Amino acid sequence: MIIRQATLADNASLLELARQTPSRGVITMYSDQSPDFFKFLYMASDDYIVWEADSDGHLDGTAAEMYQNVRFSGEQVSLLTVGEMKASPDARTAVGVSLLRHIAKNPANRPRDLGIAYVLEGNSRAKRLYELFLSKKYEHRDLGNVKSSLIIPYRFFPVNSEYHIRKAQPDDLDAIAEILRETYRSYDLSPEFTSEWLGLELQKTDSLSIRDFDVAELNGRIVACAAFWDQTDVRKKIVLEFSPVIQLAMALFRSFGLLLNFPELPRKGEPLNFCYLRFPAALENHRSALKAIIRLRLNFIRRKRHFHALIASFHQSDPLKDSISRLPYISVKTHVMITKLSEKIDLSANDPKEIHPIYTDLSLV
Secondary structure, eight states: OEEEEOOGGGHHHHHHHHHHSOBOSSEEEEEEOTTOHHHHHHHHOSEEEEEEEEETTEEEEEEEEEEEEEEETTEEEEEEEEEEEEEOTTOOSOHHHHHHHHHHTOTTOOOOSEEEEEEETTOHHHHHHHHHHHHTTOOEEEEEEEEEEEEOOOSOOOOOTTSEEEEOOGGGHHHHHHHHHHHHTTOBSBOOOOHHHHHHHTTSOTTOOGGGEEEEEETTEEEEEEEEEOOTTTOEEEEEEEOHHHHHHHHHHHHHHHHHTOOOOOOTTSEEOEEEEEEEEEOGGGHHHHHHHHHHHHHHHHHHTOOSEEEEEEETTOGGGGGGTTSOEEEEEEEEEEEEOSTTOOGGGSOTTSOOOBOOOGGGO
């Protein structure tokens, strides 16, 4: 088996491997990043490398190194996320372990201080793989879990009328960046949220710009914000199979869909249409403004009948998670593990008994 860096010439085979390796659960689906496999990775990181394992001309598996500059314990560090971990159904070797060993050697010589891994609850195989691999060489810690909620817009929701909610304009960029900095100043793993950084993030794809933000104002001052991202230009979630319970629920939805004003549900091979919550933020005394923003957007989604759900992800210790309380959702938990990769990091400074809030953006995972 040979491990080499993937190039644009590998685009078609990487897209095909994604189709062959769906995620399984109540809904079996895969991420379709066509026409450009690499564009989503560009969105999800400051820098990335994709490795692929080949044997006899056959693509056995892939893994990506994704790098971001974030804050941890008050210091700016280089965060490595390992993503796009896939093994072909025909692979004859332990491809995942081989790729992790390869990445651990840092053949591309990238500066890295901290590593992070996300493991879906119930994926015991992946969790054992990471724990077995990390325990042999690296100091690591469990950072708790992140709950991703699929919020179903099956009815209209009351909205707090205390705040004036509107779409953001280009000259709101500095105010939005300031609210993001204030919201996440005590969180670990958050970007610096400078106006320059945010401006560059909003130039990476046409589907996410300043106009995809909603802001809440009180007495003319912006006190909360959130972006709503339709990421179908870089990634679609294609349905392959529904569990029997979901099939029954779908039959009911199809029967009463028009009555409920719900969009038509996908069939096999069609995408589920998701809108992703990004950059939620609110000043400490105005978290109810964020709740109002989300509810107003859900009402808009319901009227337009395009998205099947709004996906919002919050860490278990994040006080912002209350912004989606009392909304109808289906939730999935993802466990978070971090690994010390340089002497710049001191994991002992973090009390394992008290899970500190961390910034997470699972729309990019």
